[in-house]
Amino acid sequence: MSASVWIILLNVFGVLIVTVVLAAILTWGERRLLGFWQDRPGPNRVGKFGTLQVFADMIKLFFKEDFTPKFADIPVFILAPTVVMATMLIAFAVVPISPNIGVTDLNIGLLFVLAMSSIAVYSVILGGYASNNKYALLGSLRAAAQTVSYEVFMGLSLMGVVMLSGSFNLREIVNAQAEGWFIVPQFLGFFIFFIAGIAESRRTPFDLPEAEHELTAGFHTEYSGMKFGMFFVGEYLAVILISALITTLFLGGWHGPILPPFIWFCLKTALLICLFILLRAAIPRPRYDQLMKFGWKVMLPLALLNLLATAGILLWTA
């Protein structure tokens, strides 16, 4: 095989393995950070600083009974957790990590990511439906409504970026930010996308589909063992994906002084992941009708306004 094939394979498997490993490490990192923010150490006993906690959890999950309820729709029940992990991993394919790292340069990369994150919702809906359980169904209904309403302005908030860079290709969007990051002209877009991203990845404050206090565990009430693990890792993959996307679209991707491009990308993404965790530590969950009202009556008009203003200014200056 020629050298270029090797480089492609290295990119593909590198991105795949690194993201999955990162998601696994994040299960420990999140608990550790949450601990610090709550004046306690978090998991720190397995290995140095608790770094081996991930393996302990994995062993536990593998050896747990992988229970499939008799009343469940079994093929769908098994399929559901794989969907979220698969779509999230596929979405990483178009994220440009540095000038020469990245799986593919899709000319509709942004649309591809949005599509993949939409398909991921099927996982929740199918999981909740197939569980044949009231709490799970309520959780998945919430997930469906929440995702549909937040997806609308998630896409709209990005159109400003697309207009400024004139491309759907994520690599070209990053290149367009060489002079200045899009967070400055598109701050509103960044803000809206960030909130929509939290709702997309179903993290606290928008974790109503799995609100523990109301719905036991929401859509994954009936899941155990590694199937639950896949939902779990899927959630963390979503966090990493949204953080990587915000870095790419608004924070100039790999652009930055002194440090090499790869380090800049990782640094920005890591900071955003920490911000996600800080949100979980600090912000309480809204009521469900408040969530919908906020989405449709505040965020959607704001996104439209942002779109209109960006388009107007672009036309004015053109």
Place this chain on the structure above:
Amino acid sequence: MIASQIRSMWLVFKHLFRKNVTVQYPDQKPYLSPRYRGRIVLTRDPNGDERCVACNLCAVACPPDCISLQKTEDADGRWRPEYFRINFSRCIMCGLCEDACPTYAIQLTPDFEMCEYDRQNMVYEKEDLLINGPGKYHDYSFYQIAGKAIAGKDKGEAQNESEPINVKSLNL
């Protein structure tokens, strides 16, 4: 609204630089005061005799009924428990037995590490409960203070006690 959310995020973030409040128990032992209510012991008076007089007040006071004892009497007139049994799998460490005890015999200690694999091992007999010291009250000896007559100490010979007076002999 947004401002208050950002403020609460900032307040939570500041906790990153605070000291943890967790005491990492098996490595780090917390300070327990001498009056901490833990494992129950039976103490002895300064002469090394059992303080317990088997009055049963602790057993009566005990809310979960985990104390069981039987009185017996020595040749010298002392009362003593024949057996004294505390079922620590029921004990709630409330300390009411200690409060009820008229002779300072039963006392709670700051030790709480008494896990067992077998539930039966949580039942402590008198030999397990008795310690070789006076506990929290170093000089107290019930029979030296109380008016009860025992061999070698008749009525009126206790500390702070006067000779008994025969009321009928008083010619008023």
